Amino acid sequence: MFPRLVAADYEDTFAPGDAPSGNAELDALLGGGLARGSSTLIVGPAGTGKTSVAIQYALAATRRGETVVFYSFEESLGTLHARTRGLGWDLEGAIENGRLVVELVNPAELSPGEFAYGVRRMVDEKKTSMVVIDSLNGYMNAMPQERHLSLHLHELLSYLGQKGVATLMIVAQHGLVGTSAQSPVDLSYLSDAVIVVRYFEDVGEVRVAVSVLKKRSGAHERTIRELRMSRDGIHLGPPLREYHGVFGGAPVRKEHARPAEDEPARTD
Numbered sequence: 001m002f003p004r005l006v007a008a009d010y011e012d013t014f015a016p017g018d019a020p021s022g023n024a025e026l027d028a029l030l031g032g033g034l035a036r037g038s039s040t041l042i043v044g045p046a047g048t049g050k051t052s053v054a055i056q057y058a059l060a061a062t063r064r065g066e067t068v069v070f071y072s073f074e075e076s077l078g079t080l081h082a083r084t085r086g087l088g089w090d091l092e093g094a095i096e097n098g099r100l101v102v103e104l105v106n107p108a109e110l111s112p113g114e115f116a117y118g119v120r121r122m123v124d125e126k127k128t129s130m131v132v133i134d135s136l137n138g139y140m141n142a143m144p145q146e147r148h149l150s151l152h153l154h155e156l157l158s159y160l161g162q163k164g165v166a167t168l169m170i171v172a173q174h175g176l177v178g179t180s181a182q183s184p185v186d187l188s189y190l191s192d193a194v195i196v197v198r199y200f201e202d203v204g205e206v207r208v209a210v211s212v213l214k215k216r217s218g219a220h221e222r223t224i225r226e227l228r229m230s231r232d233g234i235h236l237g238p239p240l241r242e243y244h245g246v247f248g249g250a251p252v253r254k255e256h257a258r259p260a261e262d263e264p265a266r267t268d
Helices: 024-029 050-063 077-086 091-096 112-126 136-142 149-162
Strands: 039-045 068-072 100-104 130-134 166-173 193-202 205-215 225-230 233-239
Touching: 024 205, 024 233, 039 050, 039 149, 050 068, 050 077, 050 091, 050 100, 050 130, 050 166, 050 193, 050 233, 068 077, 068 112, 077 091, 077 100, 091 100, 100 112, 112 130, 112 149, 130 136, 136 149, 136 166, 149 166
Parallel strands: 039 166, 039 193, 068 100, 068 130, 130 166
Antiparallel strands: 193 205, 205 225, 225 233
16 A cells, blocks of 8 residues: 655755756757756657657756656666667666666556655655656556546646656657647646657658747747757757748748758747
């Protein structure tokens, strides 16, 4: 048996501020980084780089000496290692020095109370500053019998917010390109910030666009940029100002528009 989590019982104070990713382009897009004590939703189809963006923030926190807990409902530790090696990141080192704790969650053996208890224990015992849930699809599928799952999640996010923990939640959408990409669960009302990634077609190539739809705690950039990944990590291209309809999957280049040259990220 696990006691029900009541966020009001754990009111606390923390120093406000941002948790940057260490990637200047990504931080500019989000207005400086993740706000401490906030929850951020990363939404997009499979393969668009949602987990990689979350790991970027997690590893940056470990380099600052903070502790991060990564809950993986779907990927194995081997897959995470392969993913980060392909981006030139040292996931193994962060795990070995104890700054990054990866919890592989078995969806067949979980209850909302048990999960919340495990998160609270990590925050209390390890002074965790960031929690990553990959993904909410796995969280929801692990507990299909729970009729009030969103209420459990709301209470958990409230608790983490009061503790000053920056929470990243990943949601995989159905469909790949175009408007068919639908989210199986709408939890945007629970999140303080929403990052959207989407495939789009351009001159015979499949590319990925990224944008921030909201950030309650402050200003953020409102442009749509291309998200690229390589052996050197994550890179954001210049704003896709020469197109319209990017998030529709098949953008149209504006008449007389030429590809924009690289420019520094800015807040509109």
